[in-house]
Amino acid sequence: MKHLVNEAFLQKAAALKPQLVEKIHEPKAMVEIKKGKVVKSQSIDQLGQMQLGKGDKVCLDFGNHYVGYLTLHIHSEGEHPDAPLFMKFKFGENAQEITDCSEDYNGGLSRSWIQEEWIHVDVFPAVVQLSRRYAMRFLELTAIDTSPHYKIVIDHVEFKAVSAVEESAGGSYVTTDALLQKMDQVSLKTLEDCMQDVFEDGPKRDRRLWIGDLRLEALANYETFRHYDLVKRCLYLFAGCRHENGAVGACIFTEPKVFVDFIYMYDYALFFVSILLDYYKASGDEATARELWAVAREQLMIGLSARDERGVVIEDSGAFLDWKLGLNKQAGAHGVLIYSLRQGIKLGKLLGEDVSLFEEELVKTIRAAKEYLWDPSLKLFVSGKEKQISYASQVWMVLAGVWDQKTNQEILACLVQLDPEMNMVTPYMNHHFVMAYLECGQKDKALDYIKSYWGEMVKDGADTFWELYNPKNKKESPYGSSIINSYCHAWSCTPTYILRKFFS
């Protein structure tokens, strides 16, 4: 596949690559985990007293989620080691991953994402530095074998955490509500751990710049760390390596060099527009907005071109919206198009660009939504030939402002009452549901909802917010096993954005 490469943009992106902040953390406790729960915890001071021989294991708890690099200092006890140490490392973002069995995993994503390593150590004392980066709170170490003549003692464990930002730079959310306070902290930690060379989706998996995640991370970042350059870098990466037709890809690889993935998502490409607008508004960096306007404009043109003769976005536009299986994406994608046209018009006007074409198309697109996707009897939007009713369709049409605020309120009320089978599975979709409440002025409902969703995750022990969360089925995974789920995921980090922006 050919790409549209703009070397000047990529050079700007490269120049903005952040110097990561490093911080050393040591384990806080030795724990025992059974069936995914910490059932026993003891002082880390005893680690140095433990001798590990064949089959012995120890699980360390670092007390919080970190992203970075592990170093172990090991010495031997007994006779002189007469065979190598064969050792397994298992990293868990949460306790569940420690007891999940990776050999049993047979899901759709690569087993290689499971954070395990096997090493041999030939000479003691040894300083073992694993070269790869891990996302973790828990670390299980198993001495698969030493020899009958010696055991090992772990003298020192350190984890060099990395992030593009200093934790303390994130500020705080002042409130008397302990749950909201905690939700803000967990959001901030999620964001911090996802902010690396780029805004990653998840530091465990996929460790990559996805535009849907970037949009939400950038919003949270403006309310917290205000690391504008990292957003700017990501904008230039997406603009600098695009699909042949000019479309911004859904995600970008940066190693060994910048390379746009083959995946195109209709909604994700359009979000380039809103990310650029948000960035300009937050940073005041007009030069970047002006330089990237043409790319944003092109995304709108591509978005508009995916409409049928009625002016409705086609069913197979390639939109993402949510992981929900069976979700018909037509109405949701149409909502995203209207939403993005509005953002594009705003951005164009700020830059003094001619946006008359988009204004005309906005009118037509809203009219098509009302005419072909709205069911007046149900007072809900329907999607596709089978007129599917979903959360995603209503939420995006509300965010698109197809109707007035009062009707939007009625839509959401009706939606919640109906609670259609096509519900929401990702925090990403749940975020937009909350934003829909805020869009129609229902702040109380928005707050109640984030408490019931992200607040529930906090109560379930989240140190960072998870990629997937269904309060009704907490081990749910679209990947065949929750062991492959990401438990620090960018698109879940928005409570800090919502709380600080709308509830301060």
Add this chain to the structure above:
Amino acid sequence: MKHLVNEAFLQKAAALKPQLVEKIHEPKAMVEIKKGKVVKSQSIDQLGQMQLGKGDKVCLDFGNHYVGYLTLHIHSEGEHPDAPLFMKFKFGENAQEITDCSEDYNGGLSRSWIQEEWIHVDVFPAVVQLSRRYAMRFLELTAIDTSPHYKIVIDHVEFKAVSAVEESAGGSYVTTDALLQKMDQVSLKTLEDCMQDVFEDGPKRDRRLWIGDLRLEALANYETFRHYDLVKRCLYLFAGCRHENGAVGACIFTEPKVFVDFIYMYDYALFFVSILLDYYKASGDEATARELWAVAREQLMIGLSARDERGVVIEDSGAFLDWKLGLNKQAGAHGVLIYSLRQGIKLGKLLGEDVSLFEEELVKTIRAAKEYLWDPSLKLFVSGKEKQISYASQVWMVLAGVWDQKTNQEILACLVQLDPEMNMVTPYMNHHFVMAYLECGQKDKALDYIKSYWGEMVKDGADTFWELYNPKNKKESPYGSSIINSYCHAWSCTPTYILRKFFS
């Protein structure tokens, strides 16, 4: 345990550490192995055409046994890699190890000796360099997982073989007998691959300097590579770090620093004397022989002190002799003492030292052997309270020269006819059996025997001679599974010594 350390000796040993010779080897074929046998072989040229995805494996055959370091060059095919590669490496000195299952291993030695590694590769193209050293002919690579979007291609594989000697420096054994020719070559390769920083017992396992192996390697070395300095280095290592009572240990660790193992073996400690004598005779290095004479003398004194009131070596002297379970070591150890006294007397006389004490003790010890360990009715030596008859006892008493040549011939004939249950299990013991034939002038029998034993290993496909070989039970292992056996083992390397010294 305190050690007797002589820093000057250790400095001499350090100064003699060899610069290893490096040579790059590439795989010669891709093979399929079933039940430990190569059942199919195809051109290595096709490796670069193969795409390996989830679960795919390929087995490479390097055509001969090598010791060293692996480098792979890998690129990806398909979409941009969106997940790490999770890959397993399995090295086999022979084909059997490739199909043996390491998870099933539950033997007495550490599983860590099994040459397997698991790695993750995050960025492609990748140059994967494994940092540990391996001993192998076969390499099985398994792509445990890539991702549904990409596969890997192995562009280039190289193995940097290392040894203290150049293969070509070993010379050759000129003969019209193809089997003997091959046995010489396999011996030479075994020796070459065991000659590293020290004379190792086996480059797969234990990778360590054992005195019993050193003695035989040194003899083979004098007929082939003539790397006198490596023997000298090993003598200084054993002399430089001894047990508190002055005894030479059975083996020496050299990493992270020189350290004598806690294991003491009665016969092995005495062999320091014969190694020093052999070294002096081969190299003419009188200064070393003179400097280490005191250590050799001390080993004889310690050996003599382990006799009972009758002048017979005690049953639990700690001799090794052979791996044979149930073997009573008394008579064999007594034979080694006599043998070593003779070597010590020779060495002392060459150096102009007073050896009268040893001459007196030699007479006494021979007399004790005849009086208490000889069964005149059986015309065989018996060992221990239960008067056990074994190969080891007869062989060492013959090598000790307790009786005259004719009686010795009768002993061996009687032994072979009786074929006692206490037979020989290691090539090490078999070597001494051959030497016993040579000692009593029966060259034909010696040659027949090495052909039937080492020759059989050659016919079984040995590239290097094995640690253990029972022609009647070829998968036998004292360790619970042959997967842990060493298939390039120093104490098996003596056909080149025997052929070149006695049959040239």
